[in-house]
Amino acid sequence: MPAVQETVERVKRIDVDQYRYGFETLIESDKAPKGLSEDTVRFISAKKNEPAWMLEWRLEAYRRWLTMTEPTWARVNYPRIDYQDLYYYSAPKPKKQIGSLDEIDPEILKTYEKLGIPLREVEVLEGVVRPEGERKIAVDAVFDSVSVATTFQKELKAAGVIFMPISEAIREHPELVKKYLGTVVPTSDNYFATLNSAVFSDGSFVYVPPGVRCPMELSTYFRINERNTGQFERTLIIADKGSYVSYLEGCTAPQRDENQLHAAVVELVTLDDAEIKYSTVQNWYPGNSEGVGGIYNFVTKRGDCRGNNSKISWTQVETGSAITWKYPSCILRGDNSRGEFYSIAISNGHQQVDSGTKMIHLGKNTTSRIIAKGIAAGVSQNTYRGLVTAHRKATGARNFTACDSLLIGDKCGAHTVPYVEAKNSSALFEHEATTSKISEDVLFYCVQRGLSQEEAVGLVVNGFVKDVLQQLPMEFAVEAQKLISISLEGSVG
Amino acid sequence: MSLLEVKNLKVRVEDNEILHGLTLTVNPGEVHAIMGPNGSGKSTLSHVIAGKPGYEVTDGEILFKGEDLLEMSPDERAAKGVFLAFQYPVEIPGVATMTFLRTALNAQRKARGESEYSTPDFLKKVREVAKSLNIPQDMLRRGVNVGFSGGEKKRNEILQMALFEPAVCILDEMDSGLDIDALRVAADGVNALRSPDRAMVVITHYQRLLNYIVPDFVHVMSKGRVVKSGGKDLALELEASGYAQFEDAA
Numbered sequence: 001m002p003a004v005q006e007t008v009e010r011v012k013r014i015d016v017d018q019y020r021y022g023f024e025t026l027i028e029s030d031k032a033p034k035g036l037s038e039d040t041v042r043f044i045s046a047k048k049n050e051p052a053w054m055l056e057w058r059l060e061a062y063r064r065w066l067t068m069t070e071p072t073w074a075r076v077n078y079p080r081i082d083y084q085d086l087y088y089y090s091a092p093k094p095k096k097q098i099g100s101l102d103e104i105d106p107e108i109l110k111t112y113e114k115l116g117i118p119l120r121e122v123e124v125l126e127g128v129v130r131p132e133g134e135r136k137i138a139v140d141a142v143f144d145s146v147s148v149a150t151t152f153q154k155e156l157k158a159a160g161v162i163f164m165p166i167s168e169a170i171r172e173h174p175e176l177v178k179k180y181l182g183t184v185v186p187t188s189d190n191y192f193a194t195l196n197s198a199v200f201s202d203g204s205f206v207y208v209p210p211g212v213r214c215p216m217e218l219s220t221y222f223r224i225n226e227r228n229t230g231q232f233e234r235t236l237i238i239a240d241k242g243s244y245v246s247y248l249e250g251c252t253a254p255q256r257d258e259n260q261l262h263a264a265v266v267e268l269v270t271l272d273d274a275e276i277k278y279s280t281v282q283n284w285y286p287g288n289s290e291g292v293g294g295i296y297n298f299v300t301k302r303g304d305c306r307g308n309n310s311k312i313s314w315t316q317v318e319t320g321s322a323i324t325w326k327y328p329s330c331i332l333r334g335d336n337s338r339g340e341f342y343s344i345a346i347s348n349g350h351q352q353v354d355s356g357t358k359m360i361h362l363g364k365n366t367t368s369r370i371i372a373k374g375i376a377a378g379v380s381q382n383t384y385r386g387l388v389t390a391h392r393k394a395t396g397a398r399n400f401t402a403c404d405s406l407l408i409g410d411k412c413g414a415h416t417v418p419y420v421e422a423k424n425s426s427a428l429f430e431h432e433a434t435t436s437k438i439s440e441d442v443l444f445y446c447v448q449r450g451l452s453q454e455e456a457v458g459l460v461v462n463g464f465v466k467d468v469l470q471q472l473p474m475e476f477a478v479e480a481q482k483l484i485s486i487s488l489e490g491s492v493g
Numbered sequence: 494m495s496l497l498e499v500k501n502l503k504v505r506v507e508d509n510e511i512l513h514g515l516t517l518t519v520n521p522g523e524v525h526a527i528m529g530p531n532g533s534g535k536s537t538l539s540h541v542i543a544g545k546p547g548y549e550v551t552d553g554e555i556l557f558k559g560e561d562l563l564e565m566s567p568d569e570r571a572a573k574g575v576f577l578a579f580q581y582p583v584e585i586p587g588v589a590t591m592t593f594l595r596t597a598l599n600a601q602r603k604a605r606g607e608s609e610y611s612t613p614d615f616l617k618k619v620r621e622v623a624k625s626l627n628i629p630q631d632m633l634r635r636g637v638n639v640g641f642s643g644g645e646k647k648r649n650e651i652l653q654m655a656l657f658e659p660a661v662c663i664l665d666e667m668d669s670g671l672d673i674d675a676l677r678v679a680a681d682g683v684n685a686l687r688s689p690d691r692a693m694v695v696i697t698h699y700q701r702l703l704n705y706i707v708p709d710f711v712h713v714m715s716k717g718r719v720v721k722s723g724g725k726d727l728a729l730e731l732e733a734s735g736y737a738q739f740e741d742a743a
Binding site for chain 2: 072445453460466
């Protein structure tokens with residue numbers, strides 16, 4: 001069955017107020033007291049059995065955070081967040097130390113089952129052509145703040161790849177964590193990243209040793225479950241010389257009336273000749289049809305092409321969250337390094353999206369490519385904000401940017417805010433931008449051929465974002481395609 | 494029972510009445526040509542039959558196999574077997590023609606409660622039809638109508654007509670933008686689809702097309718009405734004397 005039709009089947013089963021992932025898992029959890037103070041930071045650090053240096057690092061970030069003010073430059077509006085009215089740590093109470101999947105709370109496993117996450121073994125879509133033989137996906141599941149299960153450890157271990165919750169990595173690989181943590185996104189970087197540095201609870205850590213091509217796609221699913229919990233995950237991925245890794249992050253959160261804060265930090269480092277491909281599918285609860293509830297997604301993602309000839313590629317499909325504030329960026333430090341940003345950002349209902357990328361060219365002959373597709377429907381606002389800059393010494397820097405916006409209906413807005421700075425005369429930057437509406441004629445053509453209005457919109461939009469969807473690993477591209485149509489449900493008619 | 498019955502149809506767009514009580518009866522197996530000058534309401538008729546939004550039917554009815562067509566959504570009409578070949582087929586970037594054809598065909602089949610085509614069956618069917626219309630495989634992989642020539646776009650319309658096997662085909666100005674060779678290919682495609690169960694309504698300015706698609710009936714429209722009906726010779730008569738005589742009649 002074509003994906004479009006499957007989508008329609010799914011769309012029929014939900015409506016705007018019945019978010020597909022809006023179920024709550026009833027498990028007892030272990031929380032830090034409400035509010036933020038040095039004690040909260042100490043509590044979190046103690047919970048994680050962290051070494052003293054880590055606690056110091058957090059406290060320093062916390063003290064700095066106290067001196068900072070929340071940024072207001074993004075094109076988003078939301079009521080003031082009361083940072084003392086949030087819980088900063090929430091973990092499912094484990095009965096005992098978890099040794100295998102069988103020991104995990106069945107309630108949690110059920111949640112993942114509903115999400116369709118392949119916890120147990122390889123889940124590959126039928127009929128999908130697999131160019132590299134059996135493709136495998138290893139999942140590190142983050143349930144609220146703690147990684148509850150990590151699969152495929154054995155195979156990864158054989159390849160020398162380290163893939164574990166960052167809390168464990170701090171204890172087991174302190175030399176690696178110390179060397180790289182905070183070197184791409186410093187603790188002083190910005191309000192939300194600094195907050196994250198103080199209170200991050202868990203996240204994933206990946207290290208791929210020199211010359212190793214990671215034998216499977218690595219994947220993490222984040223899910224915010226506890227009421228009033230900020231999810232502050234921290235991800236650190238290091239691709240050592242000549243290595244390659246592809247990482248996918250997927251996010252869902254149950255329906256809530258209160259807005260939930262999500263302030264993650266992701267740091268990527270590639271050394272000489274290494275490559276990281278980082279893909280995100282984000283479909284957190286966007287709030288209901290009245291604009292009540294939904295996730296505040298204030299995320300700092302940055303990659304550092306530290307070595308020569310290295311490459312970092314970001315692909316994101318953003319369909320969820322009430323507010324998205326997110327700019328996955330690349331620092332192109334090594335000569336001949338390359339950065340890519342492929343984005344689909346969809347806003348419907350009352351969603352607000354301010355997203356884009358920064359390509360910072362420092363090394364010689366560095367190249368970057370930005371393909372951003374924004375789709376606005378309902379009464380949403382969708383902004384692309386991007387920076388392309390070439391340093392004085394970045395001779396031969398090249399960038400190509402294409403920003404396309406598609407409007408559905410006449411009450412939404414699409415905005416493009418590109419900043420371009422070339423500090424040497426040999427840099428060559430190209431920028432293209434288009435804004436269009438789905439035309440009545442196109443919709444009529446499709447429905448005359450038997451497609452419903454919903455199917456027609458889904459088809460046209462999927463065509464619009466095709467260039468970006470192609471960048472996703474195949475099995476996720478299909479899922480993303482469905483997600484896009486679901487997100488636009490109710491946007492016409 | 495007639496296949497398509499248009500009775501005393503009155504249609505407005507905003508404040509202007511475009512059709513002032515049009516009547517047309519089409520039986521299975523028949524080919525009707527509708528001719529008339531610009532602005533006579535030919536395209537409006539085709540749009541209203543297919544269900545395009547923006548038209549207000551103030552009086553009259555359209556029956557399709559005895560059912561009230563005006564009560565159905567455009568996609569329901571398509572599933573029932575109403576096909577409109579567009580004068581200007583739209584482009585849908587990023588959607589491969591093959592994907593579009595398959596999605597549409599299966600949507601129609603599903604609406605009719607029929608099983609969907611499996612991929613191999615579908616591919617076999619498309620390839621057969623495409624070959625008969627001289628449509629190369631690479632055209633099917635390209636985005637719907639994206640970068641197609643005028644002739645390719647029209648052939649793509651006929652390809653869909655052949656695939657969907659509709660009961661009534663309305664061809665809106667199929668000859669516009671086609672050179673004589675492309676016109677011949679398109680007309681051959683249409684003729685191959687003539688059958689005792691299927692009717693066609695061919696809308697055109699010029700008699701030329703009717704040399705290739707020979708109609709059973711010719712209707713002359715002027716100012717929102719059918720002012721004269723006759724056999725295929727009426728088209729030749731029109732070609733000789735022009736539409737002016739009918740302007741007065743209306």
